[in-house]
Amino acid sequence: MDIVRVIVKKPFEPGLLLLILILLATSPLYAPEYAVVLLTSIIMYIIITVSWTMFSGPTGYISLAPAAFFGIGVYTSALFGFVLPLPVVIGMGGLAGFCLALIVGTLTLRLRGIYFVMFTLGLVELLLHFILWWEVNITGTTGRVVPTVANTTVYYIMLIIFAILMLTTFFIRNSKFGLALQSIGEFEEAAAHRGINVNALKTIIFAISALFMGAAGAIMATRWTYIDPKIAFNPLLSFMPVLMAIFGGIRYLYGPIIGAAFFAYVEEFLITRFPYHYMLIFGIIMVVAILYMPDGLVGLIQKLWKRASGETYEGA
Amino acid sequence: MIVTILDVVIAGLLMGGIYALIAVGLSLQYGVARVLNIAHGEFIMIGAFITWSLFTIVGINPLVSLAICGPIVFTIGFILYRTLFTRLRTSSASPAAFEGSSMLACFGLLFIIQNLAILIWGADIKGYSYLAFPVKIGGAVFAANRLITLGFAVAIGLVFYLFLARTRLGKAIRAAAQDPAAAGLMGVNIKHVLALCFGFGALMAGFGGTLISMSYNIQPTMGLEYTVIAFIVIVLGGLGSIPGSLLGGLLLGLVGSIVTYIQPGLSLVAYYVIFMLLLLAKPTGILGK
Numbered sequence: 152m153d154i155v156r157v158i159v160k161k162p163f164e165p166g167l168l169l170l171i172l173i174l175l176a177t178s179p180l181y182a183p184e185y186a187v188v189l190l191t192s193i194i195m196y197i198i199i200t201v202s203w204t205m206f207s208g209p210t211g212y213i214s215l216a217p218a219a220f221f222g223i224g225v226y227t228s229a230l231f232g233f234v235l236p237l238p239v240v241i242g243m244g245g246l247a248g249f250c251l252a253l254i255v256g257t258l259t260l261r262l263r264g265i266y267f268v269m270f271t272l273g274l275v276e277l278l279l280h281f282i283l284w285w286e287v288n289i290t291g292t293t294g295r296v297v298p299t300v301a302n303t304t305v306y307y308i309m310l311i312i313f314a315i316l317m318l319t320t321f322f323i324r325n326s327k328f329g330l331a332l333q334s335i336g337e338f339e340e341a342a343a344h345r346g347i348n349v350n351a352l353k354t355i356i357f358a359i360s361a362l363f364m365g366a367a368g369a370i371m372a373t374r375w376t377y378i379d380p381k382i383a384f385n386p387l388l389s390f391m392p393v394l395m396a397i398f399g400g401i402r403y404l405y406g407p408i409i410g411a412a413f414f415a416y417v418e419e420f421l422i423t424r425f426p427y428h429y430m431l432i433f434g435i436i437m438v439v440a441i442l443y444m445p446d447g448l449v450g451l452i453q454k455l456w457k458r459a460s461g462e463t464y465e466g467a
Numbered sequence: 468m469i470v471t472i473l474d475v476v477i478a479g480l481l482m483g484g485i486y487a488l489i490a491v492g493l494s495l496q497y498g499v500a501r502v503l504n505i506a507h508g509e510f511i512m513i514g515a516f517i518t519w520s521l522f523t524i525v526g527i528n529p530l531v532s533l534a535i536c537g538p539i540v541f542t543i544g545f546i547l548y549r550t551l552f553t554r555l556r557t558s559s560a561s562p563a564a565f566e567g568s569s570m571l572a573c574f575g576l577l578f579i580i581q582n583l584a585i586l587i588w589g590a591d592i593k594g595y596s597y598l599a600f601p602v603k604i605g606g607a608v609f610a611a612n613r614l615i616t617l618g619f620a621v622a623i624g625l626v627f628y629l630f631l632a633r634t635r636l637g638k639a640i641r642a643a644a645q646d647p648a649a650a651g652l653m654g655v656n657i658k659h660v661l662a663l664c665f666g667f668g669a670l671m672a673g674f675g676g677t678l679i680s681m682s683y684n685i686q687p688t689m690g691l692e693y694t695v696i697a698f699i700v701i702v703l704g705g706l707g708s709i710p711g712s713l714l715g716g717l718l719l720g721l722v723g724s725i726v727t728y729i730q731p732g733l734s735l736v737a738y739y740v741i742f743m744l745l746l747l748a749k750p751t752g753i754l755g756k
Contacts (some may be wrong), residue, residue, distance in 0.1 A: 210565060211563075213567065213571070258746055258747065262746060262750050265503060266702065268503065268570065269698040269699075269702065270742065270746070272694070272695060272698065273698065276691065276695055276735060278730070280733075280735045281736050282735070284733055287732070288732070301479060309477075316736075348606065386691060389576075390574060390578070393571065393574065394575075397571060418524060427582045427668070428582075428586070430581070430582040431579060431583060431586070433578050434575045434576065434577065434578025437571070437572075437578065438551065438572055438579070441555070441571050441572050441575065442551070442555070445568075
């Protein structure tokens with residue numbers, strides 16, 4: 152069934168993609184400031200969701216650690232923001248996420264998937280408690296100030312991270328690494344017997360996906376000006392990408408983007424006024440999506456499109 | 468010195484008893500019903516809040532609440548498995564696919580239960596005082612409610628263990644844990660047994676919640692931390708092993724108490740260090756095969 156997916160023709164033309172990118176890149180010139188700020192948070196969610204899907208999509212290993220990598224990036228920004236130039240800080244944030252993921256991956260990815268899920272589930276809580284303890288007992292102060300950066304700069308850096316992420320995703324999906332990852336997800340032992348170094352590949356892709364989350368965290372921190380462990384390591388950021396990717400369609404390149412954009416937009420309006428209702432609806436959508444739309448929104452649309460256009464629907 | 472050691476050990480066992488109880492529940496849900504229940508802590512939270520409501524509004528003794536909360540939470544778990552998870556199980560291509568999709572469904576449940584609880588009870592920290600008078604054991608002083616908590620946790624664990632080991636239904640559950648398909652062929656009503664197991668898992672969480680509310684403060688977002696601890700306990704005891712979960716819970720409680728004595732605030736970090744060492748050295752756990 153997945154062979155069908157690999158050879159199925161791309162639903163979007165590259166030209167359309169370029170147009171969207173140009174529109175996004177020029178938007179600070181004509182759009183109101185509020186729209187730029189909103190777009191920044193939408194792109195942040197897209198970055199986290201797409202990089203989450205880069206690893207968890209093909210392999211089926213559900214990582215619940217995005218908030219940990221994001222938070223490490225946030226903290227890097229707080230620690231070095233006043234000393235080093237912004238691009239270096241962002242790079243360091245990404246690197247911090249990369250290194251943390253490398254350690255976590257080496258520890259857990261050679262074992263069965265369930266250990267990985269369990270370990271990543273608690274990682275955010277662990278870092279939060281440890282840094283809280285550190286700040287209370289060693290440094291004596293909780294929370295830090297982050298240097299502020301102009302909204303447009305934040306937006307452009309977020310956009311650049313997004314562009315690099317999309318290029319990386321394209322490259323991985325269309326290379327032998329992408330195929331190898333896919334085969335790990337289908338039948339790990341068979342993949343190993345084919346000569347794929349499964350542990351090394353899983354760990355490195357996991358670390359690459361964490362790199363983007365760390366970088367996004369490092370730039371996002373500059374918008375908050377003040378951070379403490381509870382803001383930096385918010386467990387919600389671990390759960391959001393999972394839902395967004397599944398709602399959009401985890402097996403499609405554009406699924407996570409659409410899912411993330413949708414929820415980030417809805418969140419903007421609902422979370423300040425009805426935070427708990429919003430989260431409740433979030434959970435209900437999650438259960439309904441898993442029960443009735445196993446291929447997500449994009450999968451559902453493609454299925455309906457095929458049925459409407461009278462094509463014979465083969466497998467998938 | 469001896470009093471200090473006694474103090475630390477008993478405090479560890481008191482906490483460990485609750486850890487053991489909630490881990491047995493999770494172990495049952497994962498080991499038999501094959502659902503990696505990330506919303507386990509939410510069932511604990513429901514148990515705790517129902518007990519709190521019954522005590523502060525109606526004035527019902529928390530120990531009597533055990534008999535009220537248990538059936539409520541059990542029914543929720545049973546119905547969830549019969550509807551949601553059975554549907555997922557029959558539509559999944561393989562057991563591994565079911566493990567993945569059921570875990571994601573639990574995510575949704577986590578959000579639903581937690582936010583419903585916040586809408587009903589509010590997001591504040593709550594607590595009540597019940598049997599909080601001090602009791603002396605060999606020089607160390609403890610609140611009576613914590614001793615009762617340990618007693619009930621151990622009793623519930625033992626009764627449940629005997630139920631699994633000695634009764635016909637217990638045998639069916641153990642058979643379903645080993646091989647659901649073969650157990651089905653031997654005349655075990657698999658759908659029913661798996662749903663019962665998920666319900667029993669929720670029941671243990673509910674009991675755990677009631678006992679926790681007797682001696683600790685509670686809030687709607689408390690669940691995740693207990694879920695993480697329960698996960699570490701079942702890995703420590705060996706995935707799917709009920710005696711392992713009991714032993715692992717007591718052990719982890721002991722470690723937590725020792726660490727809290729030396730450096731308060733680091734107990735969760737210590738659990739994690741144990742988890743890491745375990746993954747490196749013996750991922751099958753102390754009683755795993």
